[in-house]
Amino acid sequence: MSIFFLNPVFLFGMLSGIIPIVIHMVSNRKTETVQFSTLRFLKLSHLRTMTRLKLRQIVLLLLRILILILISLAISGPVVKFSGFSFFGKGKAVSAIIILDNSYSMAYRREDTPFIKAKGAAIQISKSTKRSDEVALILTNSTGYQDSLGVFLDRSKIQDILPNISLSNDYADIGTALTEAIKILSKSAGPNKEIYLITDLQKASWNNIKSSINLASDVHLYLVNAGKENSSNTAITDVKLKVQRMSLHANAEINNFSGYATKTNVCIYIDNMKKQEQAAYIDANSKIILNFSVDMDKPGLHHGYISVEHDGLNIDNRYFFAVNVAPVFPVLLVNGHKSVFAYLDECFYLRSALSPSKGSLSSIKIDETTAESFLSEKLDKYSLVILANVKVNSQSIPDTLKPYVSKGGNLLIFMGDNINVSDYNRFLYEKELLPSKLLMPMGDEDDHSNFFTFAKVRYKNEIFDIFEGTNVNLSRIHFYKIYAVQYDPAMEKSTKVLSWYTNGYPMFLEKQLGKGRIFLFTSSPNISWNDFPIHSTYLPFLHQIIYSLERDTTQPQSYLVNSAPRLEISPDVEKVSIISPDGTLWQTTDDTFSYTNTKTPGIYQINPGKTLFAVNLDTKESDLSKIDKNEIGEYIKGNLNFISAFDEIIPSMRRTREGVRLSNPLLFLLILLLLIEGIVANRFIPSYAERKKMFMSARTVK
């Protein structure tokens, strides 16, 4: 705390404090001598009175001295400053840094947005500086004017820039902005250093501060609260998408960041067409997850968004996405035993299950061939090759299949009568084309009294996950004959067992080879060894295998605002252009590049190829809960001034720069002292005549 005086010359007036003492001394010297008949009564009265009165006289003397000193003090204009600025710093140049929170939460609208007011306050602050002062502007989120930010500029330049500053679609990082401001101020030689942080005090903005920020003793931080109290907001904070063949499944997480329950309508739009709408009732400060399933009209790239109703903060009411619905899935069935009798044909049930709707509506295209001729087929055009009870007896088979799988093809192998254990182990297992080594057949296909069934299933696996929690009873499926395979848990890294028989042998195995996958089903694909094909679970089982393979279908990516996704383009393409949602065109000739212009949430289109990607908000800012003063005190150590209203900025600034004027309190004290002096001096004693009268009347009564 320091003190200085606006009119220090008047401090000499404090010498007037000795006037009462001088008067006392002079008046004592000038007393005249009075002849009196006797002093006996005077002495007695004097003795009795003086002990009491001397104290009063001393008090009076002190009061009068104090009054005179106070008069001088009040006139000299004392000003108290509680910290920071020194006596000599008054009136000298100010180095001010204005940190403007332009995160998207500042767009919260009830009347005016906090951001518009915040910009007005920033202009007000810059106008309060003098020509000799330094002013710099820092934005919590860069939205342009890069060259003008974080450097001291002429105040008029700051005032020109401020109206054109726009809101960002990102969250604020107060810690980084403050650190930068402190760094700039540390280089400033000015005696008065000020930081004005104009923010909505949104809590998430402060979470990046890992350790306390210490302000130097000569730095003053003014925290201007630009936010609104009791703000309410509903936002879509996350969407999980799953494309299964022609279906899009979306799980939308909707958060209610309000202190009360709310209702909102949630819609999903695909290619700008509203597809579904659901009402959501969300409790205060909680979230719900809504599931949408939309049948896509056609394969290919689609874009869309999920939205909630308008509220105070609209920017987080939409979540954008782009999906790639795979085209027809080509499957090659290699029939190991063709038969005119459908039930004896190895592929009858497979064919029926994979393409139940027939014709153009089916999303799976099935070609069928025989074991003898499949090697002549161009396997690359098939996503999946199914070996159904196929004899493997030549080296050419693994020579053809291994490159196919390694490049991304998939293989599904079913057992049957044509299987030769040694040949399979030799040409497939040893060539890494079989997940496990075959041991021997087990059971009798004609003895239906003895059977194996599902004993253990990996329901967490994407193939079996649809059966989890349903009333489907897999144990009703009977397997009369199977192939026992060798399985060592040590193989778990490369080979996964997805289900087991009741005798403990693996039923269904999966192996990754290169970019492709190999599945082994240790029983037949038809009803010769089991009754699985005639159970309702057979079709979904096969389709789940197909879906799991489609997982690898390249889906458009989703990025956060202001992220810099690294994109790869085919080397054949000479020039790439990206069109952002606001129509901005960005171009490059590089094959690999980082795209940094993701400032706006929405769908971005990459040309040529018309591929899409989505950019969404990082919804940290959607929770408008405010940080409280104590928490800020934990984050920032130093001279902090909290300002809750914009019109308090300038007075608070002046208080700190110039201090608090004490003249008025001193005048009040002066009046009080004068009153006390009057009371002590007169003690409410009546005039002499009145007192005499009272005294005499008292005597008469006596």
Place this chain on the structure above:
Amino acid sequence: MQSYRRFLDPKVIAKISNLNLVAKLVVEGFISGLHKSPYQGFSVEFSEHKEYSPGDDLKHVDWKAYGKTDKFYIKRYEEETNLKAYILLDASNSMFFKSGHVSKYEYGCFLAASLAYLMIKQRDSVGLVVFDEKIRNYIPPKCSRGHLKNILQTLDKTSSGQETNISKTCHDLAETIKRRGLIILISDLFDDAESVIKGLKHFRHKKHEVIVFHILDKYETTFPYEKPAVFQDLETKKTLSVNPKLIREEYWAEMDNFTNRYKRDCSEGMIDYVKVDTSMPLDVVLCSYLSKRARLG
């Protein structure tokens, strides 16, 4: 008649330098204000007849009674001048304090002169004792015109003296005066109250009647000073710096205690106590004397 009354005002009589004239004016003025002439009582009044016996003065034989009864009777009269009065006037320095036109001593002189004049007119013997710490003048009581002149001259010549010692004067006189009489003490009584009362009681013990005229200046009772001042004692010459405003109430209380004590103790000792202010007209004081004189017969 009115012209006489004005001479009862101390302010007026202070301007008259001749004490004889003062006494005459005061007494005549006072007497003329009474309804009944005081001279009636002053004539030689017949009391009773006594059968002549040898040795009796023949001039007192009632010849009229002889003519009627043929026997000699002697007329007996009320004694006219059997009262011997002593006026004790305090002439200590404190008595010379004055706030207005008249000092306490001057007032005392007026009072003493007036009383002496009145008494001699009544054919009472009157004596004068002027004292301070000791007796300065002593005039034994007599009843004659020449004696009055002597008293007035003594009063006129007396100047301020020393400190007061009333009790010593009282004791000395009480032992000296053999015949019972009337003691009139005119003083401000600024002495030790207990010893003063003892002295006065000594008179009472000797069967004297005592009147005390306690003379005080108005400033002594009201203490109206405003400015701080150094007060000097007229007797001891000692000084004291005092702010009158601050001690005034205490002073009043002290002074009140002082006069009340005399009043109470005098009452207990069958002594007449008259508090006199130097601004009071003298007839008030003379009235006090006359009532006392009437009780004495």
